[in-house]
Amino acid sequence: MSRLLYSGPLSLFSRKVEIQLAEKGLPFERVMVAFSQARGYQPKHPAVLMANPRAQVPVLLDGAVTLFDSTVIGEYLEEAYPEPALMPTGAAARARCRLLELTADEILLPPLRLLMHRSEPASDPSRRAQQEAEATKGEATLRGHYQRLAGELGGQDWFCGAFSLADIALYLSLFWAQRLKGPGLQAHPALAAWYARMQARPAVAQVTAELQAADRELSPDLYR
Numbered sequence: 145m146s147r148l149l150y151s152g153p154l155s156l157f158s159r160k161v162e163i164q165l166a167e168k169g170l171p172f173e174r175v176m177v178a179f180s181q182a183r184g185y186q187p188k189h190p191a192v193l194m195a196n197p198r199a200q201v202p203v204l205l206d207g208a209v210t211l212f213d214s215t216v217i218g219e220y221l222e223e224a225y226p227e228p229a230l231m232p233t234g235a236a237a238r239a240r241c242r243l244l245e246l247t248a249d250e251i252l253l254p255p256l257r258l259l260m261h262r263s264e265p266a267s268d269p270s271r272r273a274q275q276e277a278e279a280t281k282g283e284a285t286l287r288g289h290y291q292r293l294a295g296e297l298g299g300q301d302w303f304c305g306a307f308s309l310a311d312i313a314l315y316l317s318l319f320w321a322q323r324l325k326g327p328g329l330q331a332h333p334a335l336a337a338w339y340a341r342m343q344a345r346p347a348v349a350q351v352t353a354e355l356q357a358a359d360r361e362l363s364p365d366l367y368r
C-alpha cells in the first residue's frame with residue numbers, strides 16, 4: 145500500500161506526523177511543498193489544494209484514505225496502526241494526553257508566533273523594536289507555560305507515562321521556542337532532561353537535524 149505525506153521543510157505540524165510515522169515504523173514517501181521565509185507557503189502544491197480546504201500541510205495519503213490536520217492524522221494512525229501505541233489506555237488518561245497535545249498546538253503557538261519575525265527577513269527594520277517588545281511578552285507567556293508543563297511532567301520520563309503523541313507535539317513546540325531564540329529550559333531541570341531524552345530518540349533526532357539544516361538554508365536571519 146502506498147503512503148505519501150505532503151510536508152514542509154519548516155512545518156512544525158508536518159514534522160509531528162513524520163516523527164509519528166517513523167516511531168510506528170511506517171514507511172512513507174515525502175513530498176516537500178514550496179516554502180520560503182519571504183513568501184511563506186507559495187505557490188501552493190496542487191495536491192494540497194485538492195486535499196485540504198485550508199490549503200495547509202500536512203496532508204497524508206494512506207492507501208485510499210486522504211487526510212489533513214496533524215491531530216486528525218495522528219488519531220487516524222493510532223487507530224489504523226495501534227502498535228506501538230502512542231497513546232495511553234483509559235478514557236481519563238487519553239483525554240489528558242490529548243489536552244497536552246492541544247497545549248502544544250494551540251496554547252504554546254500564540255506566544256511562539258510573537259517570536260517568528262526572528263526567522264523572517266526584516267522587510268521594515270523600523271518595526272523590529274515593536275516586534276521585539278511583543279516577543280518579550282511572548283517569552284514571559286512561554287516561561288509560564290514551561291512552569292505548568294514541568295508540573296505536568298512531574299517525575300515521569302514521558303508526559304503520559306509512556307512515550308506518546310503529547311511528547312512529540314510538545315517537543316516540537318519547545319524546539320520551535322529554542323530555534324526562535326526564546327527562553328531556555330534550564331530553569332526546569334526535569335523538563336530539560338525530558339527534552340534531551342526526546343532528542344536521543346532516532347526519529348526525533350532525524351527530524352531535528354533536518355529542521356536545523358532547513359533553517360541554515362532558509363532562515364539566515366536566525367544566525368545574524
Ligand SMILES: N[C@@H](CCC(=O)N[C@@H](CS)C(=O)NCC(=O)O)C(=O)O
Binds near residue numbers: 157158198202249
Ligand atoms: N492545525 C493544522 C495546522 C497546519 C498548519 O498550520 N500548516 C502550515 C505549515 S506548519 C501551513 O501549511 N501553512 C500554510 C498556510 O496556512 O497557508 C495541523 O495541525 O495540521
